[in-house]
Amino acid sequence: MIRKVSILDRSRTREGHPAPDALRDTVALARAAEELGYHRFWVSEHHSVPGVAGSAPTVLAAAVAAATRRIRVGTGGVMLPNHQPLVVAEQFGVLEALFPGRIDMGLGRSVGFTNGIRRALGRDTGDADRFEEQLAELLGWLDGTQQAHPEVHARPAEGLRVPAYVLATGEGAGIAARAGLPLVVGDLRARGRVAEVIETYREEFRPSARGTEPYVVISGTVAVAATTEEARRILLPEAWALAYSRIHGSFPPLRPAEEVEAMEMTPKERELYAGALAGHLHGTEAQVAAELSEVAELTGADELLVTTSTYDRTALLDSFARLARVAGL
Numbered sequence: 001m002i003r004k005v006s007i008l009d010r011s012r013t014r015e016g017h018p019a020p021d022a023l024r025d026t027v028a029l030a031r032a033a034e035e036l037g038y039h040r041f042w043v044s045e046h047h048s049v050p051g052v053a054g055s056a057p058t059v060l061a062a063a064v065a066a067a068t069r070r071i072r073v074g075t076g077g078v079m080l081p082n083h084q085p086l087v088v089a090e091q092f093g094v095l096e097a098l099f100p101g102r103i104d105m106g107l108g109r110s111v112g113f114t115n116g117i118r119r120a121l122g123r124d125t126g127d128a129d130r131f132e133e134q135l136a137e138l139l140g141w142l143d144g145t146q147q148a149h150p151e152v153h154a155r156p157a158e159g160l161r162v163p164a165y166v167l168a169t170g171e172g173a174g175i176a177a178r179a180g181l182p183l184v185v186g187d188l189r190a191r192g193r194v195a196e197v198i199e200t201y202r203e204e205f206r207p208s209a210r211g212t213e214p215y216v217v218i219s220g221t222v223a224v225a226a227t228t229e230e231a232r233r234i235l236l237p238e239a240w241a242l243a244y245s246r247i248h249g250s251f252p253p254l255r256p257a258e259e260v261e262a263m264e265m266t267p268k269e270r271e272l273y274a275g276a277l278a279g280h281l282h283g284t285e286a287q288v289a290a291e292l293s294e295v296a297e298l299t300g301a302d303e304l305l306v307t308t309s310t311y312d313r314t315a316l317l318d319s320f321a322r323l324a325r326v327a328g329l
Helices: 019-036 057-067 085-098 115-121 125-143 171-179 188-204 228-248 257-262 267-277 285-299 313-327
Strands: 005-009 040-043 072-075 103-108 164-167 183-186 216-220 222-224 281-283 303-306
Touching: 005 019, 005 313, 019 040, 019 057, 019 313, 040 057, 040 103, 057 072, 057 085, 085 103, 085 125, 125 164, 125 171, 164 171, 171 183, 171 188, 183 188, 188 216, 188 285, 216 285, 222 228, 222 285, 222 313, 228 257, 228 267, 228 281, 228 313, 281 285, 285 313, 303 313
Parallel strands: 005 040, 005 303, 040 072, 072 103, 103 164, 164 183, 183 216, 216 303, 222 281
Antiparallel strands: none
């Protein structure tokens, strides 16, 4: 069993509940996660996505940290190619100064997912190829070793220890290994491929001041309920939204499971919807415990990062409470 379990919340909007509600829901979920014993609570970065309210992860992380007392708080992640490394260092320096010993810096290599968003951010797809260079610069701002701008210092970040994590698949795993940083990899639906990425990461890992041994966080959707069918219904709103996005190019707000079940779909929509439902870890507490044991054996992961979103907040909170029992939190 993977004993260290954490949550990544993407601040998904819900039909009838505008974006401000989604952000407040995120903060409320963080409080609940802390009471349930989860290890860390992360928030994400998305720009101009209709169904996602979390566009400023360091700002939202500050709100989460202020509303909690013990749980680690961070980002899953800040998309480094969208930002200047100095600014990212300064933001995390402020967070660490305000909430010492509780802040994580999860970093990804994605850029805005449409041409319009990338133009608005002043970035293009090629910026993702500079991630390893940007990562090295960012870490240099934190430990004071950067030489590109010797007259400049990241205040108050310089000298503070903010743990960094690399969100990665494929090539990104090599970047994490070369930097000697923990790897966050998903998802649970493709466990064989994920296991291969993890094996490569461990083989290529270079010990550093930030990590002497490989550390693997595996991420994915987990839904736990009294019955298998109830757990499956938790998955329906997000699966429908993903299928919709594949056809229409944007994520819609989440809709109730009963509305999704009643929808008429084209054959293509039904195919995409079925694919979006397949492979997620869900079921009763006993079923999920057995599956998590298999995941632990296959991957040797040090930590599980749960990314579940759904319309029904009561069902979501119940799922997280049941998962906490399964994991012995």
